[in-house]
Amino acid sequence: MPYYIGDVIRDENKLVARTPERFRDSGIEVLIRTPVERIDMKESAVQLAGGSTIDYDILAIGTGTIPILPGIPGQDLEGVFTLKRLNDAIRIKSYIDMKPVRSAAIIGAGFISMEMCENLRLRGIETTIINMGNLPVTRWDPIFSKRAQEELDRNGVITLTGTKTESITRGNDGRLHLATTAGELAVDLLIIAIGVRPDARLAAEAGIPLGKTGAIQVDFSQKTPLENIYAVGDCCEVFNRVSMRWVHIPLGDIANKQGRVAGRNIGGAPILFPGIVAAQSFRLFDLEMAATGIDEREANQAGFHPVSTIVWGNAIAGAMPGNSPVGIKLIADRSTGKLLGAQAIGEAGAVSRVNTLSCALWAGLGLEEVAYLDLAYAPPFSPSWDPIHLAAQDLLKKL
Amino acid sequence: MGKKLVIIGSGAGGASVAAEAKRRDPNLDIVMIEQGDYVSTAA
Numbered sequence: 001m002p003y004y005i006g007d008v009i010r011d012e013n014k015l016v017a018r019t020p021e022r023f024r025d026s027g028i029e030v031l032i033r034t035p036v037e038r039i040d041m042k043e044s045a046v047q048l049a050g051g052s053t054i055d056y057d058i059l060a061i062g063t064g065t066i067p068i069l070p071g072i073p074g075q076d077l078e079g080v081f082t083l084k085r086l087n088d089a090i091r092i093k094s095y096i097d098m099k100p101v102r103s104a105a106i107i108g109a110g111f112i113s114m115e116m117c118e119n120l121r122l123r124g125i126e127t128t129i130i131n132m133g134n135l136p137v138t139r140w141d142p143i144f145s146k147r148a149q150e151e152l153d154r155n156g157v158i159t160l161t162g163t164k165t166e167s168i169t170r171g172n173d174g175r176l177h178l179a180t181t182a183g184e185l186a187v188d189l190l191i192i193a194i195g196v197r198p199d200a201r202l203a204a205e206a207g208i209p210l211g212k213t214g215a216i217q218v219d220f221s222q223k224t225p226l227e228n229i230y231a232v233g234d235c236c237e238v239f240n241r242v243s244m245r246w247v248h249i250p251l252g253d254i255a256n257k258q259g260r261v262a263g264r265n266i267g268g269a270p271i272l273f274p275g276i277v278a279a280q281s282f283r284l285f286d287l288e289m290a291a292t293g294i295d296e297r298e299a300n301q302a303g304f305h306p307v308s309t310i311v312w313g314n315a316i317a318g319a320m321p322g323n324s325p326v327g328i329k330l331i332a333d334r335s336t337g338k339l340l341g342a343q344a345i346g347e348a349g350a351v352s353r354v355n356t357l358s359c360a361l362w363a364g365l366g367l368e369e370v371a372y373l374d375l376a377y378a379p380p381f382s383p384s385w386d387p388i389h390l391a392a393q394d395l396l397k398k399l
Numbered sequence: 400m401g402k403k404l405v406i407i408g409s410g411a412g413g414a415s416v417a418a419e420a421k422r423r424d425p426n427l428d429i430v431m432i433e434q435g436d437y438v439s440t441a442a
Contacts (some may be wrong), residue, residue: 013441016440018418019438023439028417028429029430029431030431030434031430031432032433032435032437032438033435034433036407036434046405056403056428057403058405059406060405060407062408062413063409085435173412230411233411233413255410258412259413262415262416263416263417264420266404266416266423267419267423268424268425269423308424
């Protein structure tokens with residue numbers, strides 16, 4: 001959706017995988033603009049706003065997430081947006097198209113904020129990030145986050161760090177005036193991107209158990225602990241194969257897979273969801289950033305003994321024109337030598353390497369194996385010793 | 400008529416349940432309920 005707002009994707013219909021008409025053609029009834037009031041477990045029925053009910057034999061819950069709001073005065077003013085649904089993206093884009101939006105601020109510095117920055121700058125909008133912390137995208141090692149900050153700076157994004165927004169008012173000039181701990185700021189558009197939480201209200205009120213994360217508890221069949229009730233996507237938990245814990249990671253690719261697994265189990269072709277390794281990527285201007293597995297903090301929580309290294313290598317053969325540096329961080333368990341996580345950053349070759357390392361994590365490989373993995377070497381694509389090999393060999397020395 | 404499947408939400412998760420369940424069991428009677436204006440959207 002950020003790329004739609006940036007006009008990289010022109011047509012909003014390209015973001016709709018399947019229209020209501022196509023669902024109806026395949027015999028699936030679709031009700032839009034229909035909020036559900038409550039789930040009546042006793043009657044096995046769903047009660048709609050307005051009072052009518054629909055009975056079910058099997059219920060699947062895919063209520064997604066709710067954007068977290070800072071809870072400050074003025075957060076509901078016109079021109080203040082969150083980005084969750086396609087509708088939000090359409091409203092933001094038409095706001096930019098209709099008003100003269102010359103400047104924008106984004107509260108938050110996660111990957112949605114990063115993707116929005118790039119696309120607002122593409123539209124020639126002066127962009128300010130208001131970050132409560134000191135570095136963006138804190139899933140990554142501070143060394144990589146600093147590189148991301150430099151990329152923001154290089155592309156003319158203004159960043160306020162350690163800064164809290166206290167209120168938003170509409171000025172006489174028609175602009176949004178933000179009172180922050182770093183002073184006042186006037187912008188035409190404000191996007192709040194400080195995170196999301198699972199929308200598990202209907203489930204919780206109906207007595208469907210939630211996990212420790214606050215998301216709906218499911219098993220490997222996507223079943224909740226209650227008979228004939230399934231949950232999928234961003235509203236439910238997912239099993240992390242590396243930490244061996246149930247986590248909440250709201251990403252669309254995971255939702256697709258969980259949905260298909262639930263659909264198969266409901267449709268009589270049973271299958272188990274194998275879990276995730278938490279692979280993730282985004283682009284920030286000329287930079288690729290990707291991560292997979294767990295970091296030191298999560299590793300400690302899961303009872304591992306993490307050690308890590310950061311190695312900078314060449315994205316392609318060093319002698320080739322167009323070569324650029326790629327940074328790889330590996331995290332492993334000191335007691336077993338098992339790979340626990342990986343992060344990468346660079347103008348090229350970061351995402352592909354994290355995908356490779358995701359397979360290694362999936363298969364439970366140790367550093368010894370990663371250090372000699374047979375990869376598809378050729379000078380235009382990698383050095384003969386890939387940065388993956390170099391990082392694994394470096395980390396082996398610390399075991 | 401087969402069993403009745405009700406799906407709350409039509410994002411990546413809910414829409415995938417609908418499509419896959421119908422593919423595996425064409426006799427299912429499926430209703431997908433969405434509070435917003437669009438179904439089956441990409442993030």
